[in-house]
Amino acid sequence: MTTESVWMPPRALALLIEELAVLASRPNPDAVTAERIRELRKTLSQAEASIKPDDGLVEPGMRITAMLSGDTRATVFLLGERELVSLDPAVEVDVYSPSSPMGQAIIGSHVGDTVAYTTPSDVSIRIEILAAVPYTGGR
Missing domain, CATH: 3.10.50.30 (Transcription elongation factor, GreA/GreB, C-terminal domain)
Structure with missing residues (x-):
């Protein structure tokens, strides 16, 4: 199964990483926090924050x-x-x-x-x- 990448600005990526670090450091997270951690991990596993090539191709980013x-x-x-x-x-x-x-x-x-x-x-x-x-x- 291939995972499609999701483009985001580098600052957005940094903020998501920071949020995950804070949430994951909590002992015994509640169900809502655990779900958010799962969502963040999934998003980050697909994250792409690179500058696209200047080739005239229309794509995210x-x-x-x-x-x-x-x-x-x-x-x-x-x-x-x-x-x-x-x-x-x-x-x-x-x-x-x-x-x-x-x-x-x-x-x-x-x-x-x-x-x-x-x-x-x-x-x-x-x-x-x-x-x-x-x-x-x-x-």
């Missing part, structure tokens, strides 16, 4: 600039798990989940590609990837 059909301005966002990315207060860009319909549609595409996806409300949207650069912090 990339800052994406895209034009959605019908928009007149480009949308800029970080592709990553919002719950994990939000642990890093330095992240000052919108975060879109790779598991969302749009995230699933754009993963694996490259700069210059146009892909289509359907929203949960059954609206078809086309999105052109204008830029995909490694996220290194901030905006």
Whole structure:
């Protein structure tokens, strides 16, 4: 069974490691704490906090600039798990989940590609990837 990695900013990874250390040091943890320890261990076993290569590939950990059909301005966002990315207060860009319909549609595409996806409300949207650069912090 292969485990899919989960990208997160390095600061988020450090905070999760710190939380696990604190919780794991408690003698006789209650059921809620024990469950949180299990969740943290699972997340950390899948964690990836590296800077992605600047190769134009759309994947978690990339800052994406895209034009959605019908928009007149480009949308800029970080592709990553919002719950994990939000642990890093330095992240000052919108975060879109790779598991969302749009995230699933754009993963694996490259700069210059146009892909289509359907929203949960059954609206078809086309999105052109204008830029995909490694996220290194901030905006």
